Amino acid sequence: MYTQAMDTLAREAGDAGLKPVRSAEDMRLEERFDARIDAGDFIEAKDWMPAHYRKTLLRQISQHAHSEIVGMLPEGNWVTRAPTLKRKLILLAKIQDEAGHGLYLYSAAETLGTSRDQMLAALHTGKAKYSSIFNYPTLTWADMGTVGWLVDGAAIMNQVPICRCSYAPYARAMIRICREESFHQRQGFEALLTMMQQGTEAQRAMVQDAVNRWWWPCLMMFGPPDAESPNSAQSMRWGIKRVSNDDLRQKFIDATVEQAKLLGVSLPDPELKWNEERQQHDHGPIDWAEFWAVVGGDGPCNQERLGARIKAWDDGAWVREAALAHARKHTPQQQAA
Amino acid sequence: MSNTEASTEWPLWEVFVRSKAGLDHKHCGSLHAADAKLAIQLARDVYARRQEGISIWVVPSNQIVASDPVDKSNYFDPMEDKVYRHPTFYALPDALNHM
Amino acid sequence: MTASVHPRQDASAQYLLRLADTCLILGQRLSEWCGHAPIIEEDIALSNTALDLIGQARALLTHAGRSEAGSPLLDEDQLAFLREEREYRNVTLVELPRGDFAFTVLRNVMVASFLKLLWQRLASSSDAELAAIAGKAVKEARYHQQHAGDWVLRLAGGTDESRRRTEAGLAQLWRYTAELFEADAIDDAAAASGLGPRWSELREPWLAEMNQLLAEAQLSAPQDSAFRSTGKRGVHSEHLGHMLTEMQYLQRAFPGGVW
Numbered sequence: 054m055y056t057q058a059m060d061t062l063a064r065e066a067g068d069a070g071l072k073p074v075r076s077a078e079d080m081r082l083e084e085r086f087d088a089r090i091d092a093g094d095f096i097e098a099k100d101w102m103p104a105h106y107r108k109t110l111l112r113q114i115s116q117h118a119h120s121e122i123v124g125m126l127p128e129g130n131w132v133t134r135a136p137t138l139k140r141k142l143i144l145l146a147k148i149q150d151e152a153g154h155g156l157y158l159y160s161a162a163e164t165l166g167t168s169r170d171q172m173l174a175a176l177h178t179g180k181a182k183y184s185s186i187f188n189y190p191t192l193t194w195a196d197m198g199t200v201g202w203l204v205d206g207a208a209i210m211n212q213v214p215i216c217r218c219s220y221a222p223y224a225r226a227m228i229r230i231c232r233e234e235s236f237h238q239r240q241g242f243e244a245l246l247t248m249m250q251q252g253t254e255a256q257r258a259m260v261q262d263a264v265n266r267w268w269w270p271c272l273m274m275f276g277p278p279d280a281e282s283p284n285s286a287q288s289m290r291w292g293i294k295r296v297s298n299d300d301l302r303q304k305f306i307d308a309t310v311e312q313a314k315l316l317g318v319s320l321p322d323p324e325l326k327w328n329e330e331r332q333q334h335d336h337g338p339i340d341w342a343e344f345w346a347v348v349g350g351d352g353p354c355n356q357e358r359l360g361a362r363i364k365a366w367d368d369g370a371w372v373r374e375a376a377l378a379h380a381r382k383h384t385p386q387q388q389a390a
Numbered sequence: 391m392s393n394t395e396a397s398t399e400w401p402l403w404e405v406f407v408r409s410k411a412g413l414d415h416k417h418c419g420s421l422h423a424a425d426a427k428l429a430i431q432l433a434r435d436v437y438a439r440r441q442e443g444i445s446i447w448v449v450p451s452n453q454i455v456a457s458d459p460v461d462k463s464n465y466f467d468p469m470e471d472k473v474y475r476h477p478t479f480y481a482l483p484d485a486l487n488h489m
Numbered sequence: 490m491t492a493s494v495h496p497r498q499d500a501s502a503q504y505l506l507r508l509a510d511t512c513l514i515l516g517q518r519l520s521e522w523c524g525h526a527p528i529i530e531e532d533i534a535l536s537n538t539a540l541d542l543i544g545q546a547r548a549l550l551t552h553a554g555r556s557e558a559g560s561p562l563l564d565e566d567q568l569a570f571l572r573e574e575r576e577y578r579n580v581t582l583v584e585l586p587r588g589d590f591a592f593t594v595l596r597n598v599m600v601a602s603f604l605k606l607l608w609q610r611l612a613s614s615s616d617a618e619l620a621a622i623a624g625k626a627v628k629e630a631r632y633h634q635q636h637a638g639d640w641v642l643r644l645a646g647g648t649d650e651s652r653r654r655t656e657a658g659l660a661q662l663w664r665y666t667a668e669l670f671e672a673d674a675i676d677d678a679a680a681a682s683g684l685g686p687r688w689s690e691l692r693e694p695w696l697a698e699m700n701q702l703l704a705e706a707q708l709s710a711p712q713d714s715a716f717r718s719t720g721k722r723g724v725h726s727e728h729l730g731h732m733l734t735e736m737q738y739l740q741r742a743f744p745g746g747v748w
Contacts, residue, residue, distance in 0.1 A: 369527025375647025
C-alpha cells in the first residue's frame with residue numbers, strides 16, 4: 054500500500070533512465086553502500102547514501118505518514134456515533150494509535166533532511182500522496198469493522214516486511230507500529246463477528262454491504278501489478294521493498310477468503326476460486342482505471358479528506374503561533390528553530 | 391523552503407523513556423512541542439500511553455551531539471584487533487557456557 | 490425504534506448520574522476534535538482526555554445502573570444511549586459546542602479542577618465502589634487540569650489573537666460554572682449518607698485554584714451574573730438534543746442490535 058508511492062513515481066516526473074555523471078569517489082561510495090545492503094547492514098541517518106535512495110525513502114516514509122494521518126478521518130467519522138461505550142473507546146484508541154504512527158513516521162522522515170512543515174506543505178498542495186484507500190467513504194457502522202479487518206489486514210501484510218527495511222529509522226518505526234497494530238485488525242474482525250453471529254438481520258445486511266464496497270479498493274491497496282511497477286526493481290535492490298505487489302496481494306486474498314468463511318460473508322468476486330495447481334485463489338480482474346482515477350484525485354472523498362486536513366492545519370495556525378510566542382517570551386535561551 | 395517557515399515550526403525534541411525501574415532510558419523517537427513542559431506531557435501521551443510509572447526525558451534535537459560515522463574507523467576499529475575483550479574468544483568447559 | 494429506559498430516581502442514583510453524565514458528555518464533545526486538532530501531538534492528548542472521561546463515565550453508569558441492593562437493572566449502554574434528554578443530569582457547561590481551541594482548554598481546566606476536587610472527596614465515600622472509581626479518576630483529573638491549565642497560560646500569554654480568543658472563551662464559559670456549585674436535596678441526601686459532598690462545598694477551593702490560574706494568565710474572571718444553567722435538573726440548553734440525536738442513532742435505529 055505505501056509502496057504505491059514508488060509505483061506512481063513511474064507515471065510522474067521522469068526519473069526513469071536518467072543517470073547523472075558520477076565521480077570515481079561517488080562510484081566507490083555507492084559500491085560500498087551496495088555491499089552493505091547485500092550484507093544485510095542497516096543504514097543510519099548520518100551514513101552516506103545515494104541521493105536517489107534518500108529521495109525514494111523520504112517520499113515513501115512521508116507518504117506513509119500522511120496515510121496514517123488522513124486515515125484518521127474515515128474512522129473519525131463514526132466516533133460520535135459508536136453504538137456502545139466500549140466500541141467508542143476502542144475506536145478512539147485505534148485512531149489515536151494511527152496518529153501516533155503518523156508521528157513516528159514523520160520523525161523517521163525528518164532524519165533524512167526534511168521538516169514536518171515541509172512534508173505537510175507537500176501534502177496540502179497535492180504534491181505528496183497518501184494511500185488511495187482513504188478516499189473512500191465510511192457509510193455505515195459496519196464500515197468500521199470492515200476497515201479494521203480488510204484495510205488494516207492489508208496494511209499489516211505490507212508493513213511486516215518493512216520491519217526489515219535497510220533504512221534503520223524506518224525499520225524501527227515499523228517495528229513499533231506493528232506491535233501496536235496487533236489489536237486493530239483483531240478488533241475489526243471481532244466487531245463484525247459479533248454482528249454476524251449475534252446480531253439482527255439488519256446488522257448482517259449492513260456487514261455484507263460494507264464488505265461489498267471495501268473488497269476491491271483493498272485489493273488495490275497493494276499497488277499496480279508487478280509488470281507495471283518498474284521502480285520496484287531498484288527499491289528491491291536497496292532493501293526498501295522486500296516483497297512484490299502481486300505476491301502481497303495474493304497472500305492477502307488467500308488469508309482473507311478463509312476469514313470471510315468464518316464470518317459468514319461472501320466476497321463480491323464471482324471469479325474467486327481455489328486453484329489446486331497453484332495452491333492459491335484465482336480472482337477476477339481489478340479495475341485499474343478506478344485505481345488511477347482515485348490516485349489522480351477523482352475518488353469519492355479526495356476533496357473532503359484533503360480539505361479536512363488543510364482546515365485543521367489552517368485553523369490551528371494561531372494556536373501553534375501562540376505556543377511559540379509564549380515559549381520565546383519565557384525561555385529566551387531556547388532556540389525556537 | 392524559506393527561513394520564515396523554519397521559525398514558525400515547533401522545535402523537534404527527542405524522547406527517551408525508561409519503562410521500568412532498573413532499566414535504562416531508551417530512545418523512542420521524536421515529536422514537535424513548543425516548550426519543554428509540553429514536550430514532556432506530549433511524550434507521555436504519544437509514547438507512554440500503554441505504560442504506568444515510567445520516566446521520560448526530552449531533549450531538543452539540536453542539543454544532541456553525535457559522533458560522526460565517517461570517523462567510525464578511528465573510534466571503533468582499534469577494538470577489532472583486541473579480541474581478548476570478547477567472551478567468545480575463550481574456550482571454556484561446556485558447564486560454563488552460559489557465563 | 491428502541492424504546493427509552495428510565496433510571497432509578499432515588500437521590501443516590503441521581504447524584505451518581507450527575508457525575509457520570511458530566512464525564513460522558515464532556516468526553517463526547519472532546520472526541521469531536523479527533524482528526525481536527527491544531528497539531529497531531531495535541532490530537533492524541535485530547536483523545537486521551539476523552540478516553541479517560543468516557544472510562545470514568547462507564548464505571549459510574551454501571552454502578553448507577555444497579556439496584557440499591559446491587560443487582561443489575563440497566564447496563565452502561567442502556568443508560569448512555571437510551572434515556573430521554575430530560576433524564577440526562579450533566580451540567581450544561583459540558584454540552585456547549587466545542588468552540589475553538591481556547592474555548593476547549595478553558596472548559597477543560599474548569600471541569601478538570603472541579604472533578605479533581607470532587608474525586609478527592611469521593612475517595613472516602615461510604616460507597617466502596619465509588620471510592621475505588623474516585624481513587625483512579627483523581628489522578629486522571631490532575632493530569633487533565635495540568636495540561637489544560639498550561640495551555641490557558643500559553644494562549645493567554647501568546648499572541649494578541651490567542652489572548653483575544655482566550656478572553657472571549659472565558660466570558661462565554663464563566664456564567665455556566667455557577668451551576669457546578671448549586672446544592673439541593675440530592676446533595677443533602679448524599680452528604681447525609683456519606684455517599685459524597687454537597688457540590689456547593691467545592692466552590693471555595695475551586696475558586697482559589699481558578700483565580701490562581703487566571704492571575705498567572707493575567708486574566709480576570711467575569712462578574713457573577715444572575716444566569717443559572719439547569720442541566721443537573723434535566724433541563725438543558727438547545728445543544729444537548731442535537732448531541733443525543735447523533736450519539737443515540739444506532740441504538741435507536743437497530744432494535745435488538747448486538748454490537
